[in-house]
Amino acid sequence: MSPPQDTCPVNHLKEATTCPVDHATWSNIQPHSSDNLLSSSSSGTPSPTPTQGPLSTSRQVSSIPRNDNENWVYPSEAQFYAAMARKNHDPKAPDMSVVVPIHNAVNERAWSHIQQWEAGRGGERCGGVRLVSFKGKPGVPSPKARILTLLGYNPPFDRHDWVVERCGTRIRYVIDFYAGRSLPGTSNNVSFFLDVRPAFDSWEAVSMRTSMFMSRCTRAIRDAFSGSSSLPPASAKPDS
Numbered sequence: 001m002s003p004p005q006d007t008c009p010v011n012h013l014k015e016a017t018t019c020p021v022d023h024a025t026w027s028n029i030q031p032h033s034s035d036n037l038l039s040s041s042s043s044g045t046p047s048p049t050p051t052q053g054p055l056s057t058s059r060q061v062s063s064i065p066r067n068d069n070e071n072w073v074y075p076s077e078a079q080f081y082a083a084m085a086r087k088n089h090d091p092k093a094p095d096m097s098v099v100v101p102i103h104n105a106v107n108e109r110a111w112s113h114i115q116q117w118e119a120g121r122g123g124e125r126c127g128g129v130r131l132v133s134f135k136g137k138p139g140v141p142s143p144k145a146r147i148l149t150l151l152g153y154n155p156p157f158d159r160h161d162w163v164v165e166r167c168g169t170r171i172r173y174v175i176d177f178y179a180g181r182s183l184p185g186t187s188n189n190v191s192f193f194l195d196v197r198p199a200f201d202s203w204e205a206v207s208m209r210t211s212m213f214m215s216r217c218t219r220a221i222r223d224a225f226s227g228s229s230s231l232p233p234a235s236a237k238p239d240s
Helices: 077-086 093-118 143-150 203-226
Strands: 061-065 071-073 130-136 158-166 169-179 192-198
Touching (some): 061 093, 077 093, 093 158, 093 169, 143 169, 143 192, 192 203
Antiparallel strands (some): 158 169, 169 192
């Protein structure tokens, strides 16, 4: 993301100055990365021009609302390229037409999971929940990620903390990003697992996590007695 007036909801370096998906971290996996550039406006500052040719400067408005009744705005191909170049990640201009849509789709997926957690919590009374700040922590594994790694799972390639506001109450969400496997018979498909959940730093978050746990247990028991199972296969990573 860019400065507060022109940034994306996933900042991998500084809170409220970048976008929710770290592009530096992502440069080490299939979908390259820069410095997430969600911003508060569709305008942008001049950026380095790629030697491979001009890139699009158009930007997509996200579905993620801010506190000023507007939505966050995703970076253009040119901004994404410039962010990666500033971090010396050797971006390739032709890749931007693929990388930017992936970046945007992953952010939208993260927000959809947060909305699932917030469903029925009363946010609709004040116009819905809004993303107010975000911070990337790629080098700080969450406690849950540490435990899963000890159990044999691959560690997440990135982590973000998003703070949302629900009618004056702020809740911090932790998002762990896991790289998935390509589908059988394919080599270029990119897949991700997002583990999204409220951080254990408030009574509200504890209540939400407990309620979700009990709901899943009840559903699992009901499905077991009905002869079906809603539990994921052992090889799947938790999604929320």
